[in-house]
Amino acid sequence: MVATVLTGIGSFLPLVAGPDQPVQMMLGVTHGQHSLGSWLPEEDRAAGEQILSSAPMLQNQHIMGFGALNPEPAPGEYDWSSLDSRMDLIERTGGTPVLTLCCAPDWMKGGKAGSTDWNRLTDAPLPAHYADFAELAARVAERYPQVHYFQVWNELKGFWDTAGNTWDAEGFTEFYNQVYDAVKKVRPDAEIGGPYAVLTLFAMGNTGSAIAGPCGRVDERVLSFYRYWNTHKHGADFVAVDGSTRTWDQGLITSPGAASAFYTDATRWVRKLTGLPVWWAEFYPDAADNTDEARAAATLDAVARAAEGGASAMLLWQPQAEAGLPYGALWTDPADGPICPTSLTKAWSWLVPRLRAGVVQIVRDVPQALLRFVDAGQTLTVNLSASAQLLHLDGVTESLPPFAVTLG
Structure with missing residues (x-):
């Protein structure tokens, strides 16, 4: 029933909300290597599952890597055990499943059949094996009929044209088309998206970039890639994007509050180019401080910015906090003690059903400082700044x- 409720939302372009209008968007998470694994104490797994169950959100899993073993170690030999386990977790916690059709077994990329070299996880299949990967993707789609949404590949891994110093748009699009056709053949009902490329920002160069602002300029090479893919794809039901507010060459070059406008600008550009619903498959907003509270505020600001641009979905990269990943998460790192909610958890759980239903209005009382998500009965208020802020509302x-996040 959950999947049925959510299906329609990702299938059409939500209206770009004007002032005083509600926004509509799906929220979710992508599971990583360490999402509630069997090695954790039972009480930690239960705590994490309770957080996931608090609101029926999108839950994305890759078919190989990021918590899933090689699904086809040798041609025609399948091992679904780990992927089945992740799908069971998603079902158990009421999630709407999403599958990312990545990565590829070793024998498809020049490796030895029957073995898996995890150091080569991000290699792309060889062109001679595009059809083999497409067949694997079709088998995945048949095995998991409960999955409605599929993303093709991840961040163009392995599709860099070294000689041309750019992305291999032609090669990737050929790969994408074979996967798209194979999945649609066995699952005409499936919603398939791509190309899941990173909209990399630069502080220098790219003076002609179509997406530019205080945060920097998006690499024109990736925009050219999106144009090629959009023209030559066999089809798509949504378009997947990925991006950080940090520039490749100089890091964060403006305030986090100003940089977050990137998510509005990029969403609008991609919508205009493709005419498709926009999914942020990954998003990484830099926070004003290296604290859990600041990361939660930055995450909520990015969600608001994307929704204001008309995005259809946003996926938080891994729900579990990790020392080397300074972004918002839904529960703490088990290495630091028993799993607990983070500063983001309650707000995220509150937003999931309300954004999905399109009943939340976004209000910015003080630009880059005070943000509110308002529904008919409650208000989620976020102080985006490193200083205390005064909120004047209804005479109070x-x-x-x-970085306060309050609900009342």
Whole structure:
């Protein structure tokens, strides 16, 4: 029933909300290597599952890597055990499943059949094996009929044209088309998206970029890639994008509040180019401080910015916090003690059903400082700044501490 409720939302372009209008968008997570694995104590797994169950959100899993073993170690020999386990987790916690059709077994990329070299996980299949990967993708789609949404590949891994110093748009699009055709043949009902490329920002160069602002300029090579893919694809039901507010060459070059406008600008550009619903398969907003509270505020600001641009979905990369990944998460790193909710958890769980239903209005009382998500009965208020802010509302003045996230 959950999947049925959510299916329609990703299948059409939500209206770009004007002032005082509600926004509509799906939220979710992508599971990583360490999402509630069997090695955790039972109480930790239960705590994580309770957080996932708090609101029926999108839950994305790759078919190989990121918590899933090689599904086809040798031609025609399948091992679905780990992928089945992840799909069971998603079903158990009421999630709407999404599958990312990545990565590829070793024998498809020049390796030895029957073995898996995880150091080569991100290699692309050889062109001679595009059809083999497409067949694997079709088998996945048949095995998991409960999955409605499929993303093709991840961040163009292995599709860099070294000689041309750019992305291999022609090669990837040929690969994408074979996968798209194979999945649609066995699952005409499936919603398939791509190309899941990173909209990399630069501080220098790219003066002609179609997406530019205080945060930097998007690499024109990736925009050219999107144009090629959009023209030559056999079809798509949504378009997947990925991006950080940090530039490749100089890091964050403006305030986090100003940089987050990237998610609005990029969403609008991709919508205009493709005419398709836009999914942020990954998003990485830099926070103003290296604290859990600041990361939660930055994440919520990015969600608001994307929704304001008309995005259809946003997936948080892995729900579990990790020391080397300074972005928002839904539960703490088990290495630091028993799993607990983070500063983002309650707000995320509150937003999931309300954004999905299109009943939330976004209000920016103080640009880059005070943000509110408002529905008929409650308000989620976020202080985006490192200083206390005064909120004047209905004759009442409230002081919000730095990076405060309140619900009332």
